[in-house]
Structure formats: structure tokens, C-alpha cells
Amino acid sequence: MPVEIEEVFAEMHRIGRLMHESGLVLSAHSGNISVRRGEKIYIKRRGSMLSSLKKEDVVEMSLDGASAGTFLASTEIKVHQEIYKNTSALAVVHAHSPYAIVESLTNEEITPIDEEGAYYLKKIPILTVKNAIGSEEVARQLPGLLKKYPAAIVKGHGLFATGINLESAYGLATVVESVCKLRYLARNAGVNIEQAELKEW
Numbered sequence: 062m063p064v065e066i067e068e069v070f071a072e073m074h075r076i077g078r079l080m081h082e083s084g085l086v087l088s089a090h091s092g093n094i095s096v097r098r099g100e101k102i103y104i105k106r107r108g109s110m111l112s113s114l115k116k117e118d119v120v121e122m123s124l125d126g127a128s129a130g131t132f133l134a135s136t137e138i139k140v141h142q143e144i145y146k147n148t149s150a151l152a153v154v155h156a157h158s159p160y161a162i163v164e165s166l167t168n169e170e171i172t173p174i175d176e177e178g179a180y181y182l183k184k185i186p187i188l189t190v191k192n193a194i195g196s197e198e199v200a201r202q203l204p205g206l207l208k209k210y211p212a213a214i215v216k217g218h219g220l221f222a223t224g225i226n227l228e229s230a231y232g233l234a235t236v237v238e239s240v241c242k243l244r245y246l247a248r249n250a251g252v253n254i255e256q257a258e259l260k261e262w
Contacts, residue, residue, distance in 0.1 A: 069096055069103045074114045076227040081112035085156040085234055092156045093135040096227055097145045100124045104134050104141055136195035140203060147204035150223035154230040157219040160241035165216045171240060174247055174257040178240035185237055186213045193218040212237050
């Protein structure tokens with residue numbers, strides 16, 4: 062295996078395991094990650110488990126159009142391709158994270174109520190698209206949001222976070238989930254979320 066692919070696999074294996082251990086993905090085969098190297102994308106294979114990726118679970122794709130790996134790659138491959146073609150991202154993390162999904166159901170956008178969350182993310186936009194999994198509409202609309210914001214949530218589906226590498230994208234994904242979890246906990250503790258948002262401080 063070429064050195065580049067070995068390095069990509071090692072990083073995808075590490076971040077995939079961290080996503081599972083940190084609770085960003087709950088079901089065995091959910092979520093996907095990818096990295097860009099020049100005009101190539103390396104993405105998780107469809108149906109593989111982030112918690113225990115193997116070398117054969119990393120699929121090499123071209124940035125433009127289809128390639129031999131299209132039917133092996135994650136169902137979200139088109140979304141990842143469009144994000145790379147339309148933003149400066151070099152890595153993408155997509156997680157069906159529970160608190161982000163719950164918060165997306167009743168909000169049009171999310172504002173942090175904690176200082177750490179606000180330090181990284183002033184706002185988390187929410188994209189509403191029916192039948193979002195592998196959707197052409199998500200591929201068309203999401204990159205526009207990710208040009209302005211490094212992370213976004215697709216309503217009822219999960220978060221997408223970008224970065225200069227997988228570690229930075231993963232770190233941002235954990236911030237999104239933390240922001241959403243704190244909002245959920247605060248609301249259930251009787252806090253008025255609108256008054257608690259940092260823009261009101």
C-alpha cells in the first residue's frame with residue numbers, strides 16, 4: 062500500500078474509533094469520514110464500521126465525477142465531493158450524533174449558550190431537506206452553508222464538520238454535539254434557552 066494511503070488509513074482508523082468512543086455515532090454502521098489529497102478523495106466504504114475500520118474500508122475516489130469506487134463508497138459520497146469542490150475543506154466528518162439531531166428538530170439555527178461553544182462556533186446553521194441520506198439536494202445546498210460556517214446540521218439526519226485535517230474536523234464535530242447537548246440539558250433544567258444564548262449576554 063502506497064505511503065499516502067497508509068497515512069490516510071491510519072488517520073481514518075484513529076478518528077473513526079474516536080467518533081464511536083465519544084458517542085458521535087451510536088449505531089454500528091452510521092456516519093462517515095473523508096479526506097482530500099489533491100484531486101483524490103479517500104472516504105469510508107459503504108456499510109463499514111467507523112469503530113473498527115480496516116484498510117479495505119477506505120475507498121479512493123476522484124474529486125470530479127464518478128470512478129470505479131462509486132458503488133463501494135459511502136452513500137454520502139456526492140455530498141463529500143461537492144463540499145470539497147466548493148469549499149477549502151480538506152477533511153469532512155459526518156455523524157448521526159443524537160443531541161445535534163434532537164436540537165435540529167425544533168430549531169432553524171443553533172446558537173451556543175456556553176463560552177467554549179461560542180468561541181468556536183457563533184452559529185450552527187440547520188439545513189432542512191426531506192429524505193436527506195445521500196440526497197442530491199443536500200449535495201447542492203450544504204456546501205453553500207459550509208462556505209460561511211465550518212459546521213452545519215441537516216435536520217433529523219446529523220452534523221457535517223469540516224477542517225484542514227480529520228482531527229480538526231472531528232474536534233469541531235464534538236463542539237457541535239457539546240453545544241447541542243448543553244442546550245438540551247439546560248432546557249430540561251428549566252433554563253430559558255433564548256435568554257441564555259450568549260448573544261443576549
